[in-house]
Amino acid sequence: MTFVVRTLLAILLWALAANGQQIRFTLLQREVVEERLKTGPGKNDERHDRLEQMFREAQCGMNLTNQPVRGSKIPNVVCQLPGQTCSIIVVGAHFDNQGAGSGLVDNWSGASLLPSVFQSLRDVPRTHTFVFVGFTDEEKGLVGSKFYVKQLGGDELKAVNAMVNVDTVGLSSAKLWLSRADKELANAFYAVANSLDLPREAVNVEQVGSTDSESFRLKKIRSVTIHSLTQETLPILHTAQDQLSQIDLNHYYDTYRLLVAYLAFLDGKLN
Secondary structure, eight states: OOOOHHHHOOOEEEEEEETTEEEEEEEOOHHHHHHHHHTOOSSHHHHHHHHHHHHHHTTOGGGEEEEOOTTOSSOEEEEEEOOSSSOEEEEEEEOOOOSSSOOIIIIIHHHTHHHHHHHHHTTSOOSSEEEEEEESOGGGTSHHHHHHHHTOOHHHHHHEEEEEEEOSOSSSSOEEOGGGSOHHHHHHHHHHHHHTTOOOEEOOOTTTOOOTHHHHHTTTOOEEEEEOOOTTTGGGTTSTTOSGGGSOHHHHHHHHHHHHHHHHHHHHHOO
């Protein structure tokens, strides 16, 4: 479904104080964020195309590319938001569906947030260059994210200051995979959550498997994964229960707000 984002955009520039730091960003109306979640196709090639379309609607335009991935028939989708420096913050989420259920939980819930977050950050000049990546074939062994990291040259690898991964959100309030998170990134997440009066929670998910942030962590790039899994919601993954009805739209929009504010905060905090 195509819609004109400009007609639904809430032109509200937020200024938030987190640990004494002023951070500025634009928030979209809930209808925009929720519509992007609800229009997730089932097939992976269609998901790629839909994600690319949403980035175009968000006016990524000339900075939108497809990255062919060795070992996959479907490329990564890459949208760049240029900053005032070459220092990079990668924001990633995989768009592929494992096959059971709709895959809207795991992980169209994360992938469909990327264009909205890009759109929310673009109206204020940024220090860092933000690179938003929809990763292909995460469910087949982190194929897209491993390739993305592997193809970075030495100087490019050094330029990546941090990686923020979004995987399976909206089942509950946003949580950190704390045991695999960089300490500075985790502390910043909690500071922003506190400023927004949102829960500060951590649930480690080693028992579930891996996720795209691990491709970066293994290359010594500080990283963090934001998710919403609990002991009660674990049985939803990779089953027919993976459906839109499992997502709490209030938690989902709160996660979007938190992610936007968190990235704006990192932009001013990280060296």
